[in-house]
Amino acid sequence: MSRTALRSPRRRRATAAAALALVAPLVLTACGEDSAAGSDDGTWEPERDIDWIVPYTPGGGFDTYSRGIAEVMQNGHLPDGVNVVVRNSPPLPQGISSMFNAEPDGYTIGILPMPAAIAQEIQEPDLAQWTTSEFTVLGQVDENGYVVYVPADSPFETIEDLIAAEDIRAITVEEGSSSALAGLATIRALDLDADVTYGAEGSAEVVTAALRGDADFFVYGSTDLVGFVESGDIRPLMYLGTEDQLPENVDWLQDVPTAEEAGFPDLAGAVTELRVIVAPPDLPEPVAEYLRGALADTMADEEFVTWAEEAGRPIVPRTAEETEANIAEQIEQMEELVPQLADG
Amino acid sequence: MDFGSGLVEALQQMTTWSFLLWFLIGVLNGTIFGLLPGLSGSVGIALMIPFTFDMEPMQAMGLFVAALAGQNFAGSITAILINTPGSSVNAATTYDGYPLSRQGRGGFAIGVSAMASFLGSLIGIAIIIALFPLTRSILLSFSFPELTMLGVLGLAVIAVASRGSMIKGLIAGMIGLLISFVGFAPIGGDVRYVFGQAELYDGIGAVIVLIGLFAVTEALSLIVHNQKVAAGSGTTRLGRSQVWEGARYVFTKPFLLLRSSVLGTGIGLIPAVGGTLAAFLAYFQAAKTVRDPKFGQGDPRGVLAPEAANDAKDAGAALPSLAFGIPGSADWAIVLGAMIMHGITPGPNLIRDSPDIVWMSILVIIGASFVSSSFGIVFAPWLTKVTKVRASLLAPLIIVLAVTGAYGIESRTTDVLLAIAFGLLGYAMRAIGMPVIPLILGLVLGPMVERSYLQSVETFGGLSAFVTRPISLVLVVLTVAVIVFEIVSNRRAKVPEEAKREGVRSATRPRTLAIIALFGVIAAVALVLATDFREQSRTFPLIISTVMLALVVLYLAIALVPVLRRRFGGVIADGHGMEQLMHVPDDLREQLDEAVSAADGSGPDPAAQAGTATKVETATAVEPAGEQEANADLAARMRNSIVLLVAFAAGVWLVGLAVTVPVVLFLMMRYVGRETWRTTVITTVVTSAALYFLFVSVLRMPLEGGTLVPF
Incomplete structure (x- = not known):
């Protein structure tokens, strides 16, 4: 075992040769820097990979949309070498909690299922360690x-x-x-x-x-x-x-x-069901602005639209503002509906 | 494009250099990730997804399916050589594969596994092609009651799996079930047994448990006894001829091969029933149907059956995955996700819209299992050298690799702590002669049985569905038959009075009773906690913890009350064949006992000492004169390695993995393994660098700091 294991990086190198060329500089930069604040002129740009949390297992709708967006986004709407890494983090309460409690530095975002998030918050207050209304909303990909x-x-x-x-x-x-x-x-x-x-x-x-x-x-x-x-x-x-x-x-x-x-x-x-893209609460404004822009550009990108068509995934993109309004409305609806359902 | 011309189309697209290249890369990926404990094949597939965005869908799918099909066999190599299944589907292979290795026949076992894997997937593919028109009706005839009963049948196998120590085996199975309850209840919405730890919400993964129970436990045992895996086989050649002998052996058992493959394919066809069950059922049908069985002691048929079944199962799982978009296994789930990424929608339209993809998948499954088996046969003579590596080098490396592998799954420190904890649990279980495999079965099958049982009751309004539906009824009958057969054959078995008395004696040692009592306390706590759960979430934990508690009480009562012990001693006696089942070399437990009593300062009792001296053949204890010293040495090794493991866990928690791994590796090699300074330093540096390269540079895993030194 020792030998196989020691040797494996070498063999794995064949698989990852191409990947490595791409990855090596990233690793180096990732080690050194950890700034979220951005540059002096009030704008922000990501300098390392962005984690994208999906609170479900791979293969479902939320996962598919996420991977579709991630692919197009990193191929043209983020600085070169910055990738979007989709991380599946089921079950739902854990996934949402980890989105909510992550550092608001722009390097952790995720896809939030509505109205499940607010329904969980009302039904299972012990488990739901988040407040749906406090998320920084970046946009919506589908309704x-x-x-x-x-x-x-x-x-x-x-x-x-x-x-x-x-x-x-x-x-x-x-x-x-x-x-x-x-x-x-x-x-x-x-x-x-x-x-x-x-x-x-x-x-x-x-x-x-x-x-x-x-x-x-x-x-x-x-x-x-x-x-x-x-x-x-x-x-x-x-x-x-x-x-x-x-x-x-x-x-x-x-x-x-x-x-x-x-x-x-x-x-x-x-x-x-709204498929909403969010960041943790209190995301600094320049960061939010940058990510909202990148997301909107991605969803308008011809490549993404074609992909959605081929994958049989209709898209209903909305801006952050529209999405925020939708969410607020759903929160109101659910606060009324969920207790009723629980009784019935 | 009709289905037939899809084959031509697929062949055309596949016979290009670029396709073949991606295919080979896929197989390599599957093989390597299958080999490394902890890093399962599905991790490998998931890691490749980003690199395929710009590829043709056909080639990307070739890559994924090749990786998926290439991994099962690879997992059997580590199961055979170091008693550490690559993933739970290979767990059954350890029963006979590892004993073969210990006899210096590791190459032979790999040969058997390689050929059985390849032929298994070939037969599986032949079956699914033949069954194509029937897919739908097969798929639709398995509803919740059938799924429940399949799982229950698997659990009944626990009773069989623990020959000779049925109660201990059942207790181990119950522990596995209790572990499977951790996290979200499948129905009912409760979060169970998480003690406020968010990391436990999603449950404890089987991989973590496997790493702990197999890799860590085995390494501990190797280093404590300072044995090579293939101890006492110094003269056996590990050459290529042995591997070919194994490969040829498979052809001498055509009917066993066929039975196991059919069983495997059948289970693969039913979604959500994993390969682990396929492998175990195949193993036990083999154990019960062949003539002159030596199962558990290195019977090659015990490698053949589960390996043929788990590869055939992958072929079988291709059908529901491609034709219905229902992942037949966790690996297929990721491949399906990747297909969607590439604009291919698996499901009812796939066969109609892109038959070429379906054919390609079928051909790639055959091709990949051929190539990966060939790798096995070619490299086996070289791989088996691992069994000749001294324990002082091998064991620390296994521990470090296994533990970093555990971290690698989701980059979580909790997983490392859990793996180490399970390693210690496995060690304790082994020391009291409790088999660990039932625990794995309970853990893997628990969620399936619980979920489909609750769904059955909900959907069919009671338990009657289990006996009114024909397939379910057959499964019920089969389950009862397995249990009855086992009880009857156990009672009939003629155990010499001497062996029985010895069995009772070893089953009633104070330490055994203490550990069993501890499990009883755990069951009691689980029972008390379960009363707080909501109705549906409560059902299974209540039943299982009650049963477990009852078993413990029964065991202790028989062991402690003289009247009962005389009358029913046979029920708890450690029986014949059990040691082999657990891969504990002869009299290892004896030694442990001696070691512990030596450590306590009290001398071992002379009779046992004489008995040990005549039988034991290890690197250390041979001459009666040096016995005292050797035992003290053994005890010191055991104490040091357990202290180091606990320190490992504490270190990871306090200062993080990056610092702890090199330090523990160094200490373990130097102070438990007693390697020279030079070897220790070189191995530590090289291993740490290699791990850093693999995890941080290639896999881009973020390194977490500890609570004291965050970074």
């Missing part, structure tokens, strides 16, 4: 309205069928997640006679459970299951977002009745 889906062979053709049905079952991911909240809000608003099974790990597991017949319906994001809708495995019954949240590049969604059309205006937009 994901929820959809009520049924498996393709389901007897339920419309949302009315679902409402009329008795003793039905839903499946969802962990309690307190945005999807689970959307599901509960739906059951409540439509007064469904439904029970929920929690604990699925990710979208694929939710879909498989429904396809197996373990659940009659489920509520999930409109942008997460494009493949399964297009392949005809599942059918959308109702869109829970508002009209202006409809992503334009998702064709099948245009024909799905919205909650407003179905006669549930209260439900429309009640729970919408």
